[in-house]
Amino acid sequence: MDMLLPIRVKKSFLELFKTLPFNHTSQQSSINLHVLNIESNQFIYDRLVDELREIIITYVHSNRRLKEFNDSHSSFSPKPYIEAVKKFRKFASNDGELGELLLYAFLESGLNAPKLLSKMELKTDANDYIKGSDGIHLLETNDSYQLIFGESKMYADLLDGARDAFDSIAEFKANGLKFERGLIDTHVMNEMVSEEGYEKIKSILLPSGNDGPDLDLSFGIFLGFELPVDNARLSMSNKDFRQWVNDYVSQNASRVINTIQRKINKLNLFGHEFHIYIVPFTNIDITRKKLIQEMLTIE
Helix, strand or coil: CCCCCCCCHHHHHHEEEEEEECCCCCEEEEEEEEEEEECCEEEHHHHHHHHHHHHHHHHEEEEEEHHHHHHCCCCCCHHHHHHHCCCCCHHHHHHCCCHHHHHHHHHHCCCCCCEEEEHHHHHCCCCCCCCCCCCEEEEEECCCEEEEEEEEEEEHHHHHHHHHHHHHHHHHHHHHHHHHHHHHHHHHHHCCCCHHHHHHHHHHHHHCCCCEEEEEEEEEEEEEEECCCHHHHCCCHHHHHHHHHHHHHHHHHHHHHHHHHHHHHCCCCCCCEEEEEEEEEECCCHHHHHHHHHHHHCC
């Protein structure tokens, strides 16, 4: 099946993680549990950083801008990376952009939902604040489409992150959705590199008459949370440590299902599908800043 938009994040991104089986069903939601691979009782954060340094280029830049780079620079030019880095806030005050980047990577590599628009593309300065969703993706399912709006939270407690994510989605639906659809209409051409592609996307996003495909609005949610690792855990055998991590993540994910269902019912978020990605981190507040710092370091 030909994709209307290119998927830039390779499937190999998922190989950095162990995907845990999750047999529980959740109202209107698909829940995906990903645990970064472990070596000697430590997450392989260094390899994640290496991958993210590549991914930020396609996350930040529109397809049109990437084509301009390809047309005017050699494939070894650092310019796309340097320009991308400048759009990120300084690591010391950067609480959200790691989750936004990871959500982009999972939606593309795991769901086959290519990016339609990233808020990073709209920033003219690293300190700009662009309201609304974290990013917008387009998912083709049989003969219909989903417009996916992104929301990411990285909290120590998974339940707190889930509650806040759904509160943000309800606020966005009530007050930001019209603005967001306007952004798509205004900027979508930046993602298209052909007139034919633009017209096809336009026919999906702005259907008319009986010929247009069905379009529904859904949400992609990234939930990072803290894994309480201490010396007692670190002193476990490698096999036991991995098993403890997997069990802890699965148990927390099972608990979060009730929170999600309560929020959907309380906030009247019916009619939407939620694509949820859950990832544990050690020392989450320190780690997310450290990963951003290393990812943005121009060597």
